[in-house]
Amino acid sequence: MNIRISALALAIAASPLAAAALPLLDRGFAQDGVSLLPRIDAPANQASLRSVRVAADGSIFLAGTQVREGVPLPYVDKLTPQGVPDTTFGSGGRFALPLDATAYPWGAELGDVTVLPDGRIAFASGVLGPGEQLTSTSLIGVVAANGHLDPGFAGIGYARFDYGPQATQPTGTPYLGTLVADAQQRLLLAAPTGQPAAAVARFRSDGWLDTGYGSQGIAWLPAPTTSRRLQLDGAGRLLVAGATRMTGEAPRLALARLATDGTLDTGFGGGLVTLDGASSASDVLGVGSLELDRAGRPVVGHEFVSTVSLSFSLDVARFTPAGSVDARFNAAAQQPGRPGLARLVNDAALLSGTFAMPTADRRLVVLGTADTFAEPAGLAFVRLRDDASTDPSFPAGRQGPAYLMPVLGTDGNADRIAGVDADGRGGLIVAGQSSGPAGTCHFVLRLIGDRLFADGQDPNSRPTSCPTP
Numbered sequence: 206m207n208i209r210i211s212a213l214a215l216a217i218a219a220s221p222l223a224a225a226a227l228p229l230l231d232r233g234f235a236q237d238g239v240s241l242l243p244r245i246d247a248p249a250n251q252a253s254l255r256s257v258r259v260a261a262d263g264s265i266f267l268a269g270t271q272v273r274e275g276v277p278l279p280y281v282d283k284l285t286p287q288g289v290p291d292t293t294f295g296s297g298g299r300f301a302l303p304l305d306a307t308a309y310p311w312g313a314e315l316g317d318v319t320v321l322p323d324g325r326i327a328f329a330s331g332v333l334g335p336g337e338q339l340t341s342t343s344l345i346g347v348v349a350a351n352g353h354l355d356p357g358f359a360g361i362g363y364a365r366f367d368y369g370p371q372a373t374q375p376t377g378t379p380y381l382g383t384l385v386a387d388a389q390q391r392l393l394l395a396a397p398t399g400q401p402a403a404a405v406a407r408f409r410s411d412g413w414l415d416t417g418y419g420s421q422g423i424a425w426l427p428a429p430t431t432s433r434r435l436q437l438d439g440a441g442r443l444l445v446a447g448a449t450r451m452t453g454e455a456p457r458l459a460l461a462r463l464a465t466d467g468t469l470d471t472g473f474g475g476g477l478v479t480l481d482g483a484s485s486a487s488d489v490l491g492v493g494s495l496e497l498d499r500a501g502r503p504v505v506g507h508e509f510v511s512t513v514s515l516s517f518s519l520d521v522a523r524f525t526p527a528g529s530v531d532a533r534f535n536a537a538a539q540q541p542g543r544p545g546l547a548r549l550v551n552d553a554a555l556l557s558g559t560f561a562m563p564t565a566d567r568r569l570v571v572l573g574t575a576d577t578f579a580e581p582a583g584l585a586f587v588r589l590r591d592d593a594s595t596d597p598s599f600p601a602g603r604q605g606p607a608y609l610m611p612v613l614g615t616d617g618n619a620d621r622i623a624g625v626d627a628d629g630r631g632g633l634i635v636a637g638q639s640s641g642p643a644g645t646c647h648f649v650l651r652l653i654g655d656r657l658f659a660d661g662q663d664p665n666s667r668p669t670s671c672p673t674p
Contacts (some may be wrong), residue, residue, distance in 0.1 A: 231632060234651040237667045239612060240288030242647040243674040244638070245299075246271040254647050257624035257636035260320045264291065265649060267636055268318040268328060269623070271301060277337065278302050279315035279330045281348055286628075288649050295352025302330070302346070302363070303354070311337060313344055316382030321390050324350050329394055331380030332365075339374040341399035342367050343382055345392060345408060359412030366406060366414070368423060372399030385435045385443070391415060393443060395432040402428035403447055405435070405463060419467030426461055426469070427477055434495035436503070441465045446495040446505045455483035456490040458507055458522060474528030482520055482546060485513045493559020494625075499567065501526045506559045506571075519549045521561055521571065521593070539594035547593040549606065556585045556607055560625045562633055567591040572635070574620050575609045581619040581641060583611030612650070614667040617642045644671025 230238035247253035254269040263286030271280045279302045283294035290298035304313060311333040318328045325347050332342040346363025349355040354362025374397055382396030390410040398404050403426040407418040414422035426432065432447040442462050449459040458480040462473035469476045483490065494506035503524045522545060523534040530545035542548035549556070554575045561571040569589040575582040585607035588599035595606050612620045618641030626634050633652040639645070 231651040231653050235288035235649070238650060239667050240284065240649040241613075241639075241668050241672055242267075242282070242290070242649070243672045244645055244647060245674055246273055247645075248272045248277050254623040254636065254638055255315050256318050257626050257634055257649070258318055258320045258326070259626045259628040259634050260324055261629060262286070262324075263628055263630060265628075265634055265636075266318060266320065266326055267647065267649070268315055268326075270313075270315050273301065276304075276306070276310075277312035277314055277333060278304060279313055279328060279344075281318060281326055281328065281352075283352065284649065288651070293351075295348075298352075300326075300348050300352045302328075302344075309333075311335060314339065314380045316343075316380040316396065317384045319384045319386050319392075321347070321386050322388065323390065325355060327384060327386060327392050328363075329382040329384045329396060331382060331396065334373055339378050339380055339397070341369075341372045341374065341397050343394060343396045345384070345394055345412075347412070357411065364408070364412050366394070366408075368396075368398040368404050368406065369400055381433060383433065383435050385437055387437060387441060393435060393437075395435055395445060395447075400428075402426055403430040403432035403445065405432070405443060405445060405467070407467065417466070419463075424463050424467035424469075430459055430461075430477070433492035434505075436495045436497060438462075438497060438501065442470060444495060444497075444503055446492050446503075446507075448490045448492065449477070449479055450490075453486055455481065455486045455488055456509075457481050457483070458490065458492070458505060458520075460495075460503060460505060460524060460528070462528065472528075474524075478524065478528050478530070480522050480530060480546060482507075482542075482548070483509045484511050487511070487513055491559065494561060496561075496563065498523075498563035498569075499565065502531060504561065504563060504569070506561045508559055519556055519559070519571065519573065521547045521549070521569070521589075533592065535593035537592070537594075539592060540589075547589065549587055554582055554585070554607065554609065560622060560635075562625065562627070568596060569593075570633075572622070572625070573607075574622055574637070575607060576619065580617060581611075582609045583618075583620050584622070584635075585609055612637075612639050612648050612667075613643050613671075614669050615643060618644075620648070639671065643669065644673075646671030 232238045256268045265284040267282040281300045283291040292298045313330040330344045347355040347358040392408040405424045407415040434446045436444045450456040462470040489510045492507045505522045523531040532544040535547040540547040556573045571587040575585040588596040618639045622637040635650045
């Protein structure tokens with residue numbers, strides 16, 4: 206196999222946007238399209254920013270882990286629709302989870318947040334043990350609109366949950382809990398189970414486990430599986446994307462659907478549809494996104510990182526609503542891969558991150574971050590047509606399909622995307638971290654339109670350095 210650095214870059218497919226295409230940097234947002242925020246009390250061993258969500262009114266919520274008095278604690282920041290901190294939320298614009306130091310002496314690490322239909326924010330976090338080693342215990346809670354715990358949820362605002370006997374995760378493992386809310390404001394959580402199978406737990410709006418779901422509140426997937434992303438379809442059924450790996454074999458992408466009562470829907474791909482793409486049993490599969498396009502087709506963004514060939518790839522898989530691989534996607538090999546699977550590669554840059562967004566005009570925007578052999582190169586954008594061919598109306602890079610753009614307007618800083626969410630106004634909110642010679646900070650961008658910039662040029666007044674805390 207040729208050693209090739211491919212696009213370890215993204216794929217998040219979300220609900221179709223009102224705008225015809227993406228992305229264009231909204232120069233009316235913050236400072237010439239970019240909001241920069243200092244990292245406050247950032248931890249040494251966890252990502253300080255993990256998730257971004259946009260409320261119906263355009264408010265932006267950033268969530269991650271901070272360190273106070275040596276203890277990691279989940280936090281949620283609120284920004285106005287213009288990307289400015291909302292100081293009326295919590296304490297100066299931030300909610301920090303007030304954990305009982307006796308019950309949780311080593312703290313917790315945030316995994317995900319979601320905005321409830323009534324505007325409250327739900328969060329999922331993993332409890333840490335000695336040496337900040339992750340356990341299989343999750344904390345799930347709700348923050349009221351004013352930025353304080355909602356005591357109507359589980360009595361104190363959050364609840365402790367285990368899928369089974371408590372276990373510890375391998376050292377250095379991040380908390381990969383993911384969270385969605387249904388129309389009845391019930392929370393569905395997929396998180397490390399400590400078992401060889403993935404599972405989803407459903408909680409009532411009052412914070413207690415919904416024992417009418419699955420088996421006593423927990424729906425188990427076939428073993429051996431792990432879960433990474435959740436998405437509800439129009440009928441309220443839950444799609445679960447993750448991986449399956451038999452002993453000694455390469456990992457495979459896995460997609461399942463659960464009925465509204467938590468039973469495995471065998472009418473969807475026979476219960477579990479899988480797709481291979483790994484080159485060896487040592488490959489690592491990461492699932493970055495799961496969304497539905499306007500036709501109701503599940504789109505999964507994932508990446509296989511090979512420790513043997515050093516080849517990295519950004520993979521986008523599309524399935525039919527019935528749960529089979531969509532052979533019409535990449536049918537003519539417009540991209541490397543095969544029917545149903547498009548693999549974006551670039552021999553000149555290493556692309557990372559895993560996000561892709563279907564648009565209302567049946568396009569798919571793939572974005573991530575880029576590093577050349579010499580230095581970081583900023584964010585990367587690719588736009589695909591419905592058949593997976595590259596959209597010629599979107600600017601391509603000089604050495605591949607990805608257009609590269611440093612967040613700070615200058616090369617040198619490493620830009621990493623933490624999350625992406627549609628803002629309900631035809632835009633896309635992208636949040637992450639920039640670090641390097643120009644400082645370290647969090648960034649938030651708003652993307653709209655069908656080109657990167659209204660005039661086709663980089664904005665001239667974007668920030669060129671990070672603010673100090």
